Amino acid sequence: MATTLPAPDTAPRPHLLRPDSTNCPGCAMSVGLQWLDEALGAATPTLVVPACCAAVTPGAFPASAYSVPTVATTFASAAAVATGIARVRELNGEADPTICWAGDGGTYDIGLATLSAAAERNEDVLYICYDNEIYGNTGGQRSSATPRGAKTSTTPRGKVEAKKDIMAIMAAHRLPYAATLSLAHRDDFLRKIRLALGMTGFRFLLMLSPCPAGWKSDPAESVELVRLAVACGLFPLYEVFDGERYRVNARPDGTPLDDYLRRQGRFRTVAPSMDELRAQVDREWARLDELARVFPATD
Amino acid sequence: MTTEQATILAVTGNEAVAEAMRQVNPDVVAAYPITPQTEIVQIYAQFVADGKVDTEFITAESEHSAMSAAIGSAAAGARTMTATSSQGFALMWELLFVAASYRLPIVMANVNRALSGPINIHCDHSDSMGGRDCGWIQLYGENHQEAYDNHVMAVRIAEHADVRLPVMTMIDGYVISGAIGPMESLTDAQVQEFVGPYRPIHPMLDSKHPVTVGPFDGLHGFYMEHKATQQQAMERASRVIDEIAAEYAELSGRRYGLIDAYRTEDAEVAIVVVGSTAGTTRMIVDKLRAKGVRAGCVRVRAFRPFPAAEYAEAIGHCKVVGVMDRSDSFGAQGGQVFLEVRSALYDCDPRPQVLPFIYGLGGRDIFPANIEQAFTVLRDAAKRKTKTTVERRYLNLREE
Numbered sequence: 046m047a048t049t050l051p052a053p054d055t056a057p058r059p060h061l062l063r064p065d066s067t068n069c070p071g072c073a074m075s076v077g078l079q080w081l082d083e084a085l086g087a088a089t090p091t092l093v094v095p096a097c098c099a100a101v102t103p104g105a106f107p108a109s110a111y112s113v114p115t116v117a118t119t120f121a122s123a124a125a126v127a128t129g130i131a132r133v134r135e136l137n138g139e140a141d142p143t144i145c146w147a148g149d150g151g152t153y154d155i156g157l158a159t160l161s162a163a164a165e166r167n168e169d170v171l172y173i174c175y176d177n178e179i180y181g182n183t184g185g186q187r188s189s190a191t192p193r194g195a196k197t198s199t200t201p202r203g204k205v206e207a208k209k210d211i212m213a214i215m216a217a218h219r220l221p222y223a224a225t226l227s228l229a230h231r232d233d234f235l236r237k238i239r240l241a242l243g244m245t246g247f248r249f250l251l252m253l254s255p256c257p258a259g260w261k262s263d264p265a266e267s268v269e270l271v272r273l274a275v276a277c278g279l280f281p282l283y284e285v286f287d288g289e290r291y292r293v294n295a296r297p298d299g300t301p302l303d304d305y306l307r308r309q310g311r312f313r314t315v316a317p318s319m320d321e322l323r324a325q326v327d328r329e330w331a332r333l334d335e336l337a338r339v340f341p342a343t344d
Numbered sequence: 345m346t347t348e349q350a351t352i353l354a355v356t357g358n359e360a361v362a363e364a365m366r367q368v369n370p371d372v373v374a375a376y377p378i379t380p381q382t383e384i385v386q387i388y389a390q391f392v393a394d395g396k397v398d399t400e401f402i403t404a405e406s407e408h409s410a411m412s413a414a415i416g417s418a419a420a421g422a423r424t425m426t427a428t429s430s431q432g433f434a435l436m437w438e439l440l441f442v443a444a445s446y447r448l449p450i451v452m453a454n455v456n457r458a459l460s461g462p463i464n465i466h467c468d469h470s471d472s473m474g475g476r477d478c479g480w481i482q483l484y485g486e487n488h489q490e491a492y493d494n495h496v497m498a499v500r501i502a503e504h505a506d507v508r509l510p511v512m513t514m515i516d517g518y519v520i521s522g523a524i525g526p527m528e529s530l531t532d533a534q535v536q537e538f539v540g541p542y543r544p545i546h547p548m549l550d551s552k553h554p555v556t557v558g559p560f561d562g563l564h565g566f567y568m569e570h571k572a573t574q575q576q577a578m579e580r581a582s583r584v585i586d587e588i589a590a591e592y593a594e595l596s597g598r599r600y601g602l603i604d605a606y607r608t609e610d611a612e613v614a615i616v617v618v619g620s621t622a623g624t625t626r627m628i629v630d631k632l633r634a635k636g637v638r639a640g641c642v643r644v645r646a647f648r649p650f651p652a653a654e655y656a657e658a659i660g661h662c663k664v665v666g667v668m669d670r671s672d673s674f675g676a677q678g679g680q681v682f683l684e685v686r687s688a689l690y691d692c693d694p695r696p697q698v699l700p701f702i703y704g705l706g707g708r709d710i711f712p713a714n715i716e717q718a719f720t721v722l723r724d725a726a727k728r729k730t731k732t733t734v735e736r737r738y739l740n741l742r743e744e
Binding site for chain 2: 058089091093100101103104105106107109111112113114115116117118119121122124125126127128129130131132133134135136137139141158159161162165166
């Protein structure tokens, strides 16, 4: 017999991210949490946060800037902890969402097996990766989300390898929904979160999350950096339904890659070859366009 | 299968554990198969498939995730169980500490098996002994009956308001888990009444009262106070384990203590042992007693919390005590049980000499003759006017 819980309260809940979070100025993840709160409306999620900046965001015990039930867990375990919570929700017949809020290290690297398994079991979990392309919490080491050329504290001469295509990996699980989120495209961002919240099963959202401390960028420019990343084609905005049907939400507009790169100290001394990078971005877009043409998402 | 009257069954140790789980009918079971625990997971999956339980069954992709899912489920407010062995136990490692520090009353069956390397799938206690400091209550069973009984009692111990700690129950891999032995079960109704409904404290799904489970607690915070409260809960657990055992005895007629002392009252030499080897040890004690040797033995039942005073009471008067460890702590003065027992007897006056023995690693056979050899060492030491040497003595180790 499942646990009996009190009847839900209809009064509005406090903002998900209350004042006094410990996030750095210009942390895009803070904006992401604000918008997640807006998209949630009256729903009260349970947050599962693995080791990452967001585990420190709410401050130290006994205070917490998170207003919703939250479990801080170990690096590789988020999707499995969320599985446990989501199954109890099922037992109780509760509809509120179970949300993983995880960085790229816990998603692309150490937590990948856990993430993959939860997706394969199609657990009723919304997994949101705020991707700052480094291990931000430990001082900016490379992860497999770090793009080629980026200088990090463990790639002082720039990363040699390309960024892992986590969206393709997740799509290969044929999960109900996967999409990328841009903090420079607010309507699209809110629409996608609301769409995901309205679905059941495993849903994966990837949010590019500029980190001024790690990217050596101006804290005031975080949202602008996301806009440039989308505009130059480096961060495609798209959705994948059931891992099979694709929809592109915004196409590159001819903005030079360098407009994005030159604003970040991490690319300043060891910038990748523009020709190579342009060719790589073009190949990625050719692949994405072809997928969207052959396997289009229809409403 | 439902059990409406107490029944004596011939079961494997794994079947005994699975039957206890079925009768408890937990909200969530999250598990991953590993030899020799696999049978528990398979049997339980069949119970779920056949509608014999109401459990949400999570087939995790690893023990790391099985324990993670158990943590999520227990934090959400559900009665939660899992099971593992050996490498699976080791893979759970970081989460074992998390489960205990979050004070989640998860119940886990650990079927004891050696740790790699070299790869070995047979019984020793390296897995759970290596996890003795993770904050879980540890109960070691001797036989099929105790595999069942401990698992039913574990639910009450874990959930007790004075404890709120996870509990692992151990049985010896293969020797108990795979071999068939007798088990008298309670009825389903008796078990349900005994465990009662689960009332979680601060469940995460109570969204009207949001809590953060396991938040950051750094240099100037309360980390150390959290650890002190875990220890306080462990101290209270000794009394709770005994009270629940007394209550269980009224129901089942089987009374378990924190330790299981045998013919120790006037013993001059005694052996301390864990798990299935206790039966063979008692047989040797009887044999020696018949020859006039004042021999006794103690079986370890609760290893965490460790009831030190009970050891002092039971064998503090002995001249020499031998501790047989089925796992080793390399570089230490002996195995994990040895270290505890010698420490427990340190304040006895006069103080018995305590000698470390290592046996049964990776399933190495332990014969009655090996236990007699150990007693011979103890009796020789008891006759000496000076202390004997305290190096590890291996039982049934291949000669060069």
